[in-house]
Amino acid sequence: MGSAKLGHPQADEAVIPVPPQLSAAVGRRRATSRQELEETAFGLFAARGFEATTVDEIAAAAGIGRRTFFRYFPSKNDIPWGAFELELDRMRARLRACPPQVAVMDAIREALVDFNRVEPTMVALHRRRMELILRVPALFAHSTLRFTAWREVIAEFVAARTGHRAGQLAPQAIAHAVLGVSVAAYEHWLDDPVADLGELLDTAMRQLADAFAGRLDEAAERQGRR
Template sequence: MSPQLGRRPSTTRAVISEVAIDLFTRRGFDETSVDDVAEAAGIARRTLFRYYPSKNAIPWGDFDVHLEAMRTHLDALGDDLPVAVALQTALVEFNRVDADHLDSHRRRMRLLLEVPALQAHSMLMYTGWRDVIADFVARRTGASRDDHLPQTAGWLMLGVALAAYEQWLTDPAADLAALLTDGSRILDRGLRAL
């Protein structure tokens, strides 16, 4: 009987992403091909593209699932909670990482924030993240997601997240949740008026 081609039962987006991050970290992003990732994951190149549309998308893993979880978290918060506090809780919750995944997450974020080839794709991914924030602010303020205020809130919260990650990558002893909380408190005064 000949072996079957295609997806192995254990193949998931997360497994492919972890395998790729390991390769990208050891060999370099530009030096690692899609074929290298597919081979290391034990799948065909064609199968890999069923999970990810491009090599640049692979380090992002299940980002859309996380975005939906953040949207659900924000939607579940009561309207009596101030906007700034709601955004702070969502920011910390979205970026919560179990202790046993911290090293893996640090490698992922180092790639996403420091590899020039990933910068343009990252901006596209940040659009979806900012939209979740803008949708929430729009709902709470009666504005449209595309209005200036919700868009500004999305960009501000993205700035807080990126600044926290830069500090976290620089200092391995830093607490990511504390950095995110401290950064969002800086915005509290401006967002409190919402």
């Protein structure tokens, strides 16, 4: 029994790593919070780099025991993910809000752009977060597992719209593709300090559509044969 099985997810998915307790009104109070730990860790990552920072150091800097750290985050790799489950809900809601007369891919593109709008005061933090997730190899690798949940949100929307089931090839293929396009856009955003994320996402989606419509070839031909 005990708490939900954490650690390396074997075949079970969607491990929700709730910290000690959601709302404790009875026993000993928590020594810290996910957010506090995240801030401490981000500081160390910025100073020494992700790989060079050990969990012991993070725990020490936060004034907790190493063992306790692992009650707040199932792994060091999970630190940058913030309140990811909530983000999924937000994306789901945004997709549901798309009027049915808008074509599926247009709806997804619009939702994507809208969903990734970040408050100006939050941009710096979001950049640091995504820089970790997408640029630190261990974190990018780990992100795969989180992205699976994200793709499922897209697949479910496509399925609902087109009369498929979410597990079928078309919704899954589209979900994979949309995730891919998003990552590509994010990577360009990280490269360019003044770029607008929404614009990049919009452009990337449109360019993929253009490519499938042969409009990328035409443009190349007009530019002179190549």
